[in-house]
Amino acid sequence: MKKLCLLTITVLLIAIVTACSSNDIGNNEPTPPPQETTPPDLPPQNNEDPPTLPAALQLDIAPKTPGILGNATYNFDFLPAYAAHIGMTAEDFYWIQPDSGIAIWANLPLHNVQIVTLDHDWDEPNQLYVVSAILHEIAYLPANTPLVLSRFIMVGGVLPTEGITFEDESGRRRYFAILDNRRDDDPPFFLREFENNGVMLPQEPIANAPPTQPENNAYTLNWLIEPSLPYASITLCVCGQFRDENWQIIDPNTGQLTGNPHLGHGGGPEPWVYDPRLGLFGHSGSGLFYNYLMGMHPIADFEAVLSEMFGPSQAEWFLESANGLIIVEAVDYTMQEPLDWDEDAWTLPMAAFSGNFALMYNRELVTDFIYSGGNQIRRYFDVQTSHPFAAMQLGGMWGLVDHRGNTIMPFVFENLVLINESTAFARYNGVYGVLSIR
Secondary structure, three states: OHHHHHHHHHHHHHHHHHHHHOOOOOOOOOOOOOOOOOOOOOOOOOOOOOOOOOOOOOEEEEEOOHHHHHOOOEEEEHHHHHHHHOOOOHHHOOOOOOOOEEEEEEOOOEEEEEEEEEEEOOOOOOOOEEEEEEEEEEEEEOOOOOEEEEOOOOOOOOOOOEEEEEEOOOOOEEEEEEEEOOOOOOOOEEEEEEOOOEOEOOOOOOOOOOOOOOOHHHOOOEEEEEEEEOOOOEEEOOOOOEEEOOOEEEOOOOOOEEEEEOOOOOOOOOOEEEEOOOOEEEEEEEOOOOOOOEEEEEHHHHHHHHHHHHHHHHHHHHHHHHOOEEEEEEEOHHHOEEEOOEEEEEEOOHHHEEEEEEEEEOOEEOOOOOEOEEEOOOOOOOOOOOOOEEEEEEOOEEEEEEOOOOEEEEEEEOEEEEOOOOEEEEEEOOEEEEEEOO
């Protein structure tokens, strides 16, 4: 009996120890199963394709053609709005053909499109451009849809006075100037992007790029005769003689007086003028028989007008004078006044002359009207203009500008009178000398 009790106690003790070893004290809940976790340093996986970059904007321009018209939804008559902007009527532009014009389109949609006129900042030649007026607006131009500007008048040529602005797909407003090569019958057009009231954006150069101003220290002045000549002024007459302020002839080889007086006379080539608003070129009058003044006409019609007015031989003389590098003054053609003795004669009053000059090469502007004077190697009977540069005045000082509009000798002289293609009378620090310019 005593052995049976001991066995029973031993079994009970084993059962109690076993139960305590299988459970934490004070915790009767089951242990949760282990869970799968993602390593914290690994980013979530993305199996989608990378985003597609937006297409680059391509803007194109071309002359208006029947094929383009067939695809055009927007056809804007440019001429009435432009004429009204400058205080004229479309009828005043009698030479603009009804079927003329240009077309502009893009490979992407354009928003809030505006056809505009441009002004230049005269203090920063050929660098600063600003939108001056809005001629036409459309809210949306679909991709690859031509915007036709019928009866488009190109005034600026390579110096733009017309342009287009719009918002691209990103919402950014873009500005493009419209340029052309007006000497061709079917001119190639150009679009150049610029910042409004800012510089032209860098891109491939076009014909007759804007002029550049070299650093003054890029030159060493080479005097053939040191500045020592005792003249207050030196003038080149159309007869080819150089004279001082007392009308005494100066020998350009020695810089000394010849002892002969310069006899006063009239005559000489008529200065060329240009109306940059109307694109008219020629003389500041018409019908004055003694000067053969031809009036002002569109440059594209220049040769035909000359042949009709003067005959082929006289027209050829004028063409030789007008071709090459010439100096032109900006005028206001609308201020012309009739002359009593000839019903077809007219002239421009002094108020029509701006006093602003530009250079034109082969009847195409290569600078803006930023100069206050200029002279060339010209004689009355030497009308060839193959000389590659002209002396021009800018900011009260004189320098040399070539047929591309680039400054090739800095504006550091108080006067500059060209003798030939190699030398010039130059006034420097108040005294004249003879300067080598090659």
